[in-house]
Amino acid sequence: MTSTAPAPLRRDTARAPALSTGHLLLHAALILGSVAMLLPFGWMLATSLKSPPQIFTYPPSLVPNPVVWKNYLDTVQAMPFGRFYLNSLFVAVSVTTLQILTSSLAAFAFGRLRFRGREALFLVYLATLMIPFHVTMIPNFILVRFLRWFDTFYALIVPTAFSVFAVFLLRQYFRGIPVDLDEAARMDGASSFRIWAQVIMPLSGPVLAALTIFVFLGSWNDFLWPLVVSNSHATRTIPVGLATFRGQYNTDWHLLMAGSVIALLPVLLVYVVAQKRFVEGITLSGMGGR
Amino acid sequence: MTASTSTQSSVPRWQRYKPDQQWEAYLFLLPSFAGFLIFVAIPVVASLALSFFEWSLLSPPEFVGIKNYKQLLSSDLVFRKVLFNTFYFIVTIVPLQLAFGLLLAVSLNQGLRGLEFYRLIYFMPVVTTIVAAALVFQWFFNYDFGILSAAVWELGAKTGLPSPPAGLAERSRLGQTGSRDPDPVEKYRLYYGHLPGRAAGCADRTVRCRQGGRRQRLATLPLCDLSHGQPHNLLPDGHPDDRRLPALQRSLRHDTGRPGASYAYHRLLYLPAAFEFSRMGKGAAVAWVLFIFIFVFTFVQTRLQRRWVHYEAGGDS
Structure with missing residues (x-):
């Protein structure tokens, strides 16, 4: 489109540029x-x-x-969207909490502790970042069935409670924190766990905030895995619920659109209010398109 | 990324802490590593192994060698189509997406006022659930009543392209839903009879998809390529991003897996194989072929990039 050629970078003098x-x-x-x-x-x-x-x-x-307005009433009566909300919320909160917990512990080990095989193991972690989810999905599905987790919250939460990407991101951040802090704490007799809890984590506010938003959003909007492992309204999350709704009311566009509004509105509201955080979160983790 | 690791001297790294600290480290690692092993590492290997088996989950798995692969690559017409579509999307949508993204980034970086506002709006799609987005776009591009089709038709009326037939306006006046559609082929002739090459081909695909028994209508004209190409799902590097679209399409548009499912693109195929027909081995094989396909693509692209782009100062990231 436009000729973006002129206009030198003016970020610094951005006070009140004359409208050229x-x-x-x-x-x-x-x-x-x-x-x-x-x-x-x-x-x-x-x-x-x-x-x-x-x-x-x-x-x-x-x-x-x-x-x-009645369309909304009809929609809510046709599908238990309230239930879907609760499910989504529960799953997203659990996944986010667990993922940050497991990942930050591992990242602490990778970034701050020395042990045999550290580099090699980290390399293995990194290597799997390349592998798309659909390669592992079928074995995961079989595993879930084997464990009798099919159509339970375990299936929705546990397999997604670990993230190679989060480990990677946190490790990079942890490494930027001066080692002297660890050593000082260790001098004072702090255990590694305490260093993790009281030195490293409190100093990682920005990255943790970003990761929280990123993981939460990813989990909230995730569709494929929940679709594969949930099979009743009791475990369906918003996206799956909406897809089910689509399956049943397939030409009632007024209801389908009302359902879409219901599904999108809260996230959009939170986004508008906390826009800055969201954008930071998404850009910091550098994988906006997810 | 791991460039300036060793600030240390001659002693091997792992020896400089006491052994009990090693155990500590393993303990820290344990929760993540257990999950990694169970839900990532082992499944990768298992999926590869599985692709050499035939297994319906009900009867015991049977080793079939490379039969799944052979079938896919030699006789499976749908798979061939799917591979082609994937390729097509990679070479069309990814560059477009990059170009627009870059253009937008540069535009937003000019120290404009109202940056916050623009950012708010341009980022909005990132936070939306893809299912809702897909639904809205299906309706947006709806063949008869979508707002975009209307625009296309209006345009057509002004430029001499065929306009909607009388029957349509009639039907809309009556406010009926689309249960009494004319025969799709008939419609095709009506709408696209005079259109040249690409547009007609596109329409033809739409029609053929419909003959597959779909009730859902896709976009008209050139737009039909956009309606399913959620661009951000098409990153060629196959990173975990792609967990959303395929099943979505399966559940939203029931046109997968059938011959002539010309829209289906790669990740779409293994799902019906695995979950509708319970052919776990075939599903795994599809996943692997497509993974390799994407991997090769990424590899070639990175290679080319090395030739095109020169990084100053060693260029570590």
């Missing part, structure tokens, strides 16, 4: 892009408030008239 033509053009393009970004959301919202005859009029309109 280049900037105006850029604004125009970005606003256009924003509209394109928001249009699907608007279309979703509009459809969720229309009655069926309104939905199927041509040409389609972005403004529901009259506004049909």
Whole structure:
């Protein structure tokens, strides 16, 4: 699109740059892009408030008239979205807590302790980062069945409570913390565990916050694994619940869109409120597209 | 990343702490390592082994050698199509995505006012559940009533391309849902009869997918390629990112696994194999072939990148 050629980097003097033509053009393009970004959301919202005859009029309109709030009631009555929320929340909180716990302990060992085979083991960890989830999914599914965990929260939580990526990220961060702190603590008689708990972890606030958001979001939005291992409303998370809903009400677009709004709204609200944290979290962990 | 590790002297690293500290380290490692072993390392090996077996979970597994692979690569037409689609998406969507991403990043880095606002909006898709996004886009691109189709038709009316047939407006006036569709092939002729090459091919694919018994309609015209290509799922490096789309498509659009499922792309295929027809071995084989496919792609790409990009000062990351 636009000619991004001119306009030298002005980040530092960003106080109040005069609106040059280049900037105006850029604004125009970005606003256009924003509209394109928001249009699907608007279309979703509009459809969720229309009655069926309104939905199927041509040409389609972005403004529901009259506004049909009852769609939401119908949706909630058709599918236990409240239950799905609770499930999602429970799974995401558990996964996040466990994953940060196990990963930070391991990262502490990799980054701060010396032991035989450290480098080799870390290399093995790293090597598996390359392997896509779908390679391990079938054996995991078989394992879950074997353990009789199918359609239980164990299946949803335990296999995802470990993360190579989190270990890697935390280790890199831990290594940046001066070793003198450990040594001073050790002089004072602190155990390794205590150093982890009272020196390293408190000093890792930013990375832990970022990781928390990242893991939580990933777990909340995860779809494939929960789909494979959950089989009843009791364990379905929001994405799986929504997909099930789709399966049953497959041309009732007003209800489906209302369901989508219900599924998206809380996350979007939290995101708008805590935007900065989110963006930090996603960029710090450097895997935005996940 | 591990460039400046050793600040130390001649003593081997692991000897400089007392043995009991080693055990401590292993203890710290234990929870993560146990999980790693059980849910990552062993499954990788198991999946490779599994791909040489035929196993329905009900009867005992039977060793079949490379039969699964042979079948996939020689006689499985769907798999061939799927491989091609994967390739197609890698070479089309990934560069586009990179180009747009870069353009956006540069634009947002000009010290503009309202940066926060733009960032808020452009990041929004990252936090949305992909299922909801997929649903919305299906509706967005809906063949008869989607807002984008309407735009395309309007455009068509102005530029002399075929406009929606009368029957459609009729039907919409009555507010009926799409249960009484005209024959898809008929529709195809109506809509795309005059369109040249690519668009027609695209439409043709849409139609063929429908003949597969789908009720769900996909986008019209060139858009039909966008409707399923959730771009961020197409990273060619096959990192864990791709856990979302395949089953999603399986459950949202029931067109997988059938001959002529021309939309299906790679990760889509192993799922029905494994979970609908309980063919664990075949599923694993599909996963491995596609993993290798992606791996090779990434490897070649990294190699090329080394030739194109020169890093100053040794370039460690």
